[in-house]
Amino acid sequence: MSFCRYALPILLLLILAGGGVLAAGDPGGATPRESLNIPAIIMFLVFVAGTLGITYWAAQRTKTAKDFYTAGGGITGFQNGLAIAGDYMSAASFLGISGLVFLNGYDGLIYSVGFLVGWPIIMFLIAEQLRNLGKYTYADVVSYRFQRVPMRTLAATAALVVVVLYLIAQMVGAGKLIEILFGLPYNYAVIIVGILIIMYVTFGGMLATTWVQIIKAILLLSGATVIAFGALYMASDGSMNPEVMFEKATDIHDKGLAIMGPGTLVVSPIEAISLGLALMFGTAGLPHILMRFFTVGNAIEARKSVFYATGWIGYFYILTFLMGFSAIVLLTGNPEYAADPGAATWTIKGGQNMAAVNLAHAVGGNLLLGFISAVAFATILAVVAGLTLAGASAISHDLYANVIAHGRIDEQQEVRMSKIATITLGVIAMLLGIVFEQQNVAFLVGLAFAVAASANFPILLMSIYYGKMTTRGAMLGGWLGLVSATLFVLLGPTVWQEILGFAEPIFPYKNPALFSMTVAFLGIWIGSVLDNSENARQEHAAFVAQDVRCQTGIGAEGAASH
Amino acid sequence: MQHDLVHAIKSNPKYHELVSKRNTFKWTLTIIMLVIYCGFILLIAFNKELLAQPVFAGPPPSIVTLGIPIGVGVIVSAFVLTGIYIHRANAVFDKLTREIKEEVL
Numbered sequence: 001m002s003f004c005r006y007a008l009p010i011l012l013l014l015i016l017a018g019g020g021v022l023a024a025g026d027p028g029g030a031t032p033r034e035s036l037n038i039p040a041i042i043m044f045l046v047f048v049a050g051t052l053g054i055t056y057w058a059a060q061r062t063k064t065a066k067d068f069y070t071a072g073g074g075i076t077g078f079q080n081g082l083a084i085a086g087d088y089m090s091a092a093s094f095l096g097i098s099g100l101v102f103l104n105g106y107d108g109l110i111y112s113v114g115f116l117v118g119w120p121i122i123m124f125l126i127a128e129q130l131r132n133l134g135k136y137t138y139a140d141v142v143s144y145r146f147q148r149v150p151m152r153t154l155a156a157t158a159a160l161v162v163v164v165l166y167l168i169a170q171m172v173g174a175g176k177l178i179e180i181l182f183g184l185p186y187n188y189a190v191i192i193v194g195i196l197i198i199m200y201v202t203f204g205g206m207l208a209t210t211w212v213q214i215i216k217a218i219l220l221l222s223g224a225t226v227i228a229f230g231a232l233y234m235a236s237d238g239s240m241n242p243e244v245m246f247e248k249a250t251d252i253h254d255k256g257l258a259i260m261g262p263g264t265l266v267v268s269p270i271e272a273i274s275l276g277l278a279l280m281f282g283t284a285g286l287p288h289i290l291m292r293f294f295t296v297g298n299a300i301e302a303r304k305s306v307f308y309a310t311g312w313i314g315y316f317y318i319l320t321f322l323m324g325f326s327a328i329v330l331l332t333g334n335p336e337y338a339a340d341p342g343a344a345t346w347t348i349k350g351g352q353n354m355a356a357v358n359l360a361h362a363v364g365g366n367l368l369l370g371f372i373s374a375v376a377f378a379t380i381l382a383v384v385a386g387l388t389l390a391g392a393s394a395i396s397h398d399l400y401a402n403v404i405a406h407g408r409i410d411e412q413q414e415v416r417m418s419k420i421a422t423i424t425l426g427v428i429a430m431l432l433g434i435v436f437e438q439q440n441v442a443f444l445v446g447l448a449f450a451v452a453a454s455a456n457f458p459i460l461l462m463s464i465y466y467g468k469m470t471t472r473g474a475m476l477g478g479w480l481g482l483v484s485a486t487l488f489v490l491l492g493p494t495v496w497q498e499i500l501g502f503a504e505p506i507f508p509y510k511n512p513a514l515f516s517m518t519v520a521f522l523g524i525w526i527g528s529v530l531d532n533s534e535n536a537r538q539e540h541a542a543f544v545a546q547d548v549r550c551q552t553g554i555g556a557e558g559a560a561s562h
Numbered sequence: 563m564q565h566d567l568v569h570a571i572k573s574n575p576k577y578h579e580l581v582s583k584r585n586t587f588k589w590t591l592t593i594i595m596l597v598i599y600c601g602f603i604l605l606i607a608f609n610k611e612l613l614a615q616p617v618f619a620g621p622p623p624s625i626v627t628l629g630i631p632i633g634v635g636v637i638v639s640a641f642v643l644t645g646i647y648i649h650r651a652n653a654v655f656d657k658l659t660r661e662i663k664e665e666v667l
Contacts, residue, residue, distance in 0.1 A: 106613075106627075106629055106630070106633070109629075109630075109633040109634075110606060110633070112633075112637065113599070113602060113633055113636045113637060114599075114603075116636075116637055116640050117595060117598075117599045117636065117640050119640060119644065120591065120592075120595045120640050120643045120644050120647075121592055121595060121596075123644050123647055124588040124589075124591050124592045124595075124647060125588065125592060242626065243624065243625055243626055246625040246626055247625045250625060257614075257625075258614075260614060260625065260626070260627040260629070260630070261610060261611075261613050261614025261627050261629050262606045262610045262613055262614070262629060268607070269603075269604065269607035269608065272603045272604075272606060272607045273600070273603060273604075273607075276599060276600070276603045280599065300651075300652075300656060303647070303648060303651060304648065306644060307641075307644045307645060307648050310640055310641050310644045311641050311644075314637045314638065314640060314641050317637060318634060318637065321634075544568060544572065545565075545568045548568050548571050548572060548577075551577070551580065551581055551584075552571060552577070552580075552659055552662060552663065553659065554567070554571070554663065554666075554667070
């Protein structure tokens with residue numbers, strides 16, 4: 001088995017690397033959290049061993065392109081719901097939202113709500129339709145009745161832009177987080193993440209990626225449940241009454257009662273709506289999420305997955321809200337969780353994003369801290385693996401097989417190409433992670449959502465519902481959406497003013513989605529209406545058959561029989 | 563899909579029933595979700611004070627503000643709406659789809 005040949009030496013190397021770091025462990029570390037965290041490392045190694053076992057098992061079952069991209073289409077709705085929730089509950093949302101609540105109180109909830117409300121829209125408008133029309137990627141749907149080369153190029157480019165932006169943010173976050181949690185040097189962490197995800201995806205394809213994601217989702221949900229309810233118990237003097245906890249939190253927090261209502265996060269109505277649109281419709285344009293709908297057997301399972309995913313994600317966000325508030329009560333002022341115990345004013349150890357991690361220690365000591373650190377690492381691995389697979393599919397299935405080779409290559413060549421693409425993307429992710437170490441990457445996730453909402457989502461939605469759309473219209477709107485979202489972010493307050501240091505931003509809003517989505521939809525409409533070509537007439541005519549397949553699932557890709 | 567099959571499905575009255583029932587239903591639910599969410603965002607933008615009001619005026623006033631049940635309510639409503647869609651899809655749309663398939667295939 002090729003898997004054994006490569007996997008075992010690489011695993012050994014990894015463990016040796018870990019051992020080397022153990023040996024070189026920083027004995028005089030300034031803060032305890034930056035020294036080696038042994039329980040966390042042991043639990044993480046158990047996770048890695050388990051997931052590599054799964055990858056080995058999955059490698060035996062991954063032979064065809066369908067296996068590689070969609071796990072043979074044999075994932076159930078319940079499993080896929082957990083996997084989708086796993087893709088969505090990144091370390092950034094776990095640590096970031098609880099940290100935001102810890103810092104500002106109520107404002108953190110506004111983000112959670114925005115991230116969640118995209119899911120029902122996905123269920124009502126695109127989940128079943130995607131499953132009925134597509135095969136491996138959302139570009140299949142977008143190019144269903146249109147000209148293959150330009151549509152695939154657009155869809156794959158937009159997918160890759162989103163994937164790469166998201167990857168950079170994840171890799172930099174991973175390096176920093178692992179540095180704090182495990183005491184491993186930044187570059188080591190980035191390289192370990194890169195090597196592991198290359199192994200998961202290259203050998204085990206979508207089957208391994210899905211199961212890694214499911215296991216991580218279960219671990220994260222159970223860990224967060226223990227922390228949130230344990231902390232609520234402690235912060236409410238054993239009464240489990242949130243009112244008691246909120247009362248204490250408002251007594252302790254500098255902002256007092258203000259943390260119980262919306263604060264400064266949302267200033268202008270335009271920013272608020274624009275952010276809301278990006279969060280809501282960006283979700284419906286994330287390629288690694290859309291790809292999950294092809295792993296289930298049919299449209300019924302596809303919509304079931306969204307139901308479960310919405311439940312898990314919503315529950316998870318309520319937990320992060322509880323965690324943020326109980327962290328205010330249990331951590332604030334405690335010298336054990338101070339960045340500098342000698343300082344006059346108390347600040348939290350590791351920064352606001354470490355609120356949930358410190359809280360784990362307050363609730364369950366080193367063991368729970370180790371567990372949640374291992375889960376956070378596992379979370380990054382799983383999310384990066386999903387992103388890499390989505391990016392690799394855009395390269396191999398959309399760009400290589402359909403654009404460059406015009407569909408004239410066999411399946412084995414395509415699978416080989418997707419593995420090459422996976423390794424390439426994994427290496428690029430490591431390099432970008434190292435290059436961007438010192439950069440402010442927080443805006444990249446916002447940009448990824450803006451692009452997803454302004455390019456991927458409009459062409460996907462309109463190709464399903466707008467019978468009069470033509471290739472020319474999709475080109476105009478899709479590219480305009482992609483370019484305008486990117487330009488508006490670069491010229492806006494976050495990049496132009498805060499990062500590049502210019503006095504005044506050229507584009508006045510931080511969140512461009514309201515404008516870039518409008519541009520995209522208008523572009524699609526105008527481009528389609530003005531298109532009188534013979535091609536446009538054929539595309540209008542082809543809508544009838546597409547719509548029938550979309551509505552009934554007759555002719556849709558079935559599940560693999562094995 | 564072959565032309566005659568498309569034609570057979572398109573001329574089946576059950577197909578039209580399925581499409582019109584499902585379209586009405588899904589766009590209604592979509593609009594409900596958008597209205598709930600946009601309403602929440604507009605409240606934050608224009609009426610922060612309302613969300614910061616205690617749930618029980620007291621005395622003593624509760625610490626929990628209206629914003630918390632409203633925010634959590636939006637999260638719960640998202641889940642409930644997906645549940646409502648599934649329920650009706652299982653009962654009505656899947657049945658119609660099965661019948662159409664039996665008749666034309």
